[in-house]
């Protein structure tokens with residue numbers, strides 16, 4: 465069969481590598497893809513938001529299945545366009561992807577269906593938000609309603625910071641229309657866990673857990689980024705936490721979406737905070753996490769095509785989802801200066817060191833093929849993933865493997881997965 469993947473980051477590279485492992489697949493295309501994805505797929509120069517062009521391409525090439533990796537096209541309704549044209553596609557429709565596209569929607573959903581989350585209020589009026597803050601306890605969290613590249617969340621320690629935050633989001637519109645509405649939310653503390661789940665509209669199957677490191681610098685200092693590294697599984701995600709989430713979060717979310725007439729088919733990413741009062745939902749995303757996919761997918765035993773097909777056909781209950789009994793760590797190699805100012809175009813060497821190295825992966829995020837070779841082309845450049853029998857070993861393997869890749873201005877965090885030493 466022929467598969468088209470939509471997206472261009474490390475997540476889509478991890479999806480492409482998983483798809484390539486399937487004996488059912490003869491040909492993979494990726495739009496627009498990147499220099500690493502080009503090793504396993506034919507990259508097609510169509511942007512992820514060009515839905516009609518993508519659908520034309522899928523028709524022309526007789527693509528059997530399209531997998532959408534990115535949030536923007538899902539929230540924009542790419543799945544509806546493909547379905548209207550009779551094309552088989554994996555991902556939530558627009559009316560379900562709103563669970564990621566609008567934080568106000570997702571908070572109201574959780575409140576209505578009693579899914580544990582931080583206390584909150586939604587505001588469309590800046591004056592009302594400012595008035596509410598006057599009597600609110602600090603610290604407090606402000607969230608732009610819409611998509612903001614993971615950067616629309618402000619943790620404010622003082623009333624002044626919170627007031628400035630309202631101005632930044634709602635009046636100065638730093639994230640554009642994403643800030644037309646904001647969520648003001650109770651500040652919580654505890655370890656964070658990401659659980660990605662396959663969903664068929666009725667059934668939901670959580671994958672193995674993972675944890676992201678969002679801040680740019682060691683010790684969780686510095687600015688928020690798209691993610692500097694991940695590990696899987698999370699030792700904080702005990703059997704007890706898992707059972708709680710299965711009963712109170714995952715299935716109730718599926719049922720809630722169905723009750724609202726928004727059947728969710730695709731990947732539901734549940735971001736959890738394990739507070740002293742129990743697990744609470746921080747956020748939902750409507751797709752694989754990036755870089756969570758880079759540690760979760762390499763550990764999945766099933767043929768991804770079987771699982772995706774079961775989701776589309778409403779037969780996920782028939783799938784026995786299995787993960788290897790090991791661990792994986794992904795260290796992101798970034799351009800120094802990310803997420804602010806950084807240089808691009810630096811030649812990357814050492815890819816050949818990974819040839820034939822079982823259990824090791826170099827997922828490309830921001831790279832480009834040029835006459836000089838493969839060069840850096842973004843803030844997050846590569847994700848180096850290694851497996852190990854346990855997290856400690858996976859972590860040692862991943863850091864050892866980062867030495868095999870060189871480029872000018874290479875930057876990484878040195879404490880990915882270090883929290884596991886404290887468990």
Ligand code: AMP
Nearest residue numbers: 582605617649650651652653735746747
């Ligand atoms: P989100 O995009 O909603 O997951 O938020 C991004 C990050 O902000 C999360 O991964 C948390 O580290 C932090 N965060 C979000 N909401 C809260 C909250 N209510 N309390 C504390 N931290 C939060």
Ligand code: GLY
Nearest residue numbers: 676691753754755
């Ligand atoms: N790693 C966080 C995300 O994909 O949103």
